[in-house]
Amino acid sequence: MRALTVSSPGIAPTLTDTSIPLPDRGEIRVKIAACGLNFADLLMVKGTYQDTPPLPFILGMEVSGTIDSLGEGVTGFAPGDRVAVFGGQGGLAEFGCFDAARAVKLPDTMPFTEAAAFQVAYGTSHLALDHRARLQPGETLLVLGAAGGVGLTAVEIGKLMGATVIACARGAAKLEAANAAGADHLIDASTQDIRAEVKALGGADVVYDPVGGEQWEAAFRACNPEARLIPIGFASGDVPQVKTNHLLVKNLSVLGVYWGGYLAFRPDVLTASLATLMQWHAEGKLRPHVSATFPLEEANKGLDMLRDRRSTGKVVITVQDL
Structure with missing residues (x-):
């Protein structure tokens, strides 16, 4: 089979030929x-x-496809x-065992292209806003990087x-994508003062930040008490450093979110979250935005x-037709 393999840090992965893997106990093999x-x-x-897995490894964290083989002990699938x-690796290949x-x-109702774009982005945003931040109706949510893979889902959710x-993003095209996802207000990070604009809108109760750096600092200063x-x-x-004395003065909370980490210590949280998200998709409430697709041989593009x-x-990346 063909697979996009990382062989050395910092070097672009290459398309290689390798053996189709066999599923171990508890695994499924996916075409x-x-x-x-x-x-x-x-x-x-x-x-x-x-x-990061040990070298060499096949790149690709989240996939969609059809089960073609079951390992020993697998139940509930056929x-x-x-x-x-969400395998964490091994997705940019024609077959994978997970x-x-x-x-x-x-x-x-969910096509493979949308399914491959769904779990990490929507899962991260729903976990962050619901389970961690306990976002409430009527609160103000500031989304930085609002046109990116996770940012758009945070706007929707x-x-x-x-x-x-x-929604805060750079340039008219990205802001239009955030607007289409349901944003109430738009801030162009390339031309506008984020802190001033958010404060003028009443301040932020929750800040969703996949960007860091100067945007984090501006958002931090635009927070309401107990944000x-x-x-x-x-x-x-740029990984920002949190000024804990400022947290104290304004009674702020910083809540780290690593979606994949829940697989190890609270998989039930992810299961419940994904069930909610799948239901919302089936009801037409979520519209995954895939801006570009490339075949496997053009994955580096x-x-x-x-x-x-x-x-x-x-x-x-579209791997093969099913």
């Missing part, structure tokens, strides 16, 4: 239709992600089932949860688009 790209994939290529899986506990069956959503700040990632490359921040929503 992969599509793989969603994530910012974490870029960090894995650099070797700086917290869960060959032919349409599934999505822990069955990480797989979810797909509703017939925030609106579904009854919040007033302020909750959620660092999701650091796309700017997709990674470049992500790296250069030229995408809105998700970039998906």
Whole structure:
């Protein structure tokens, strides 16, 4: 089979030929239709992600496809089932073996391209806003990087949860994507003063931040008393340092969120969250935004688009037709 393999830190992954894997006990083998790209994939290529596998490894964190083989002891699934899986690696290949506990069956209403773009982005935002920040109807949610893979989902989910959503992104095209996702107010991070604009809108009760750097600092200063700040990632490359004395004065809370980490210590939280999200999708309340697709042999073009921040929503690699 073909697979996109990382062999050396900082070197672009290459398409290689390798053997089709056999599922171990508790695993399913998936004939992969599509793989969603994530910012974490870029960090894995650099070797700086917290869960980077030992070299060499096949890139690709989340996939969709059809089960074609079951390992010993697997129950609840059958060959032919349409599934999505967060495997953490191994997704940019024609076949992959994954822990069955990480797989979810797909509703017939969800195409493979949307399924490959769904779990990490929507799962992260729902977990962050519902389980961690306890976002309440009527509160004001500020979403930084609001046109990115997770940012757009935070806009959508925030609106579904009854919040007033302020979307912050760079440029008219990205702001239009956030507007289409339901944002109530738009801030252009390239031309406007984030702190001043948010304060003029009454301040933020919850801040969702996949960017970090100067935008975090501006959002921090625009928080209302008892606001909750959620660092999701650091796309700017600048990891901000929290001034705890300022937390004290304004009674602020900073709530870290690492979606994949819940697989190890609270998988029930992810299961419940994904069930809610799948139901919302089936009811037409969520509209996954895939801005670009590339075939497997052009996967590096997709990674470049992500790296250069030229995408809105998700970039998906189509692996094979099913």
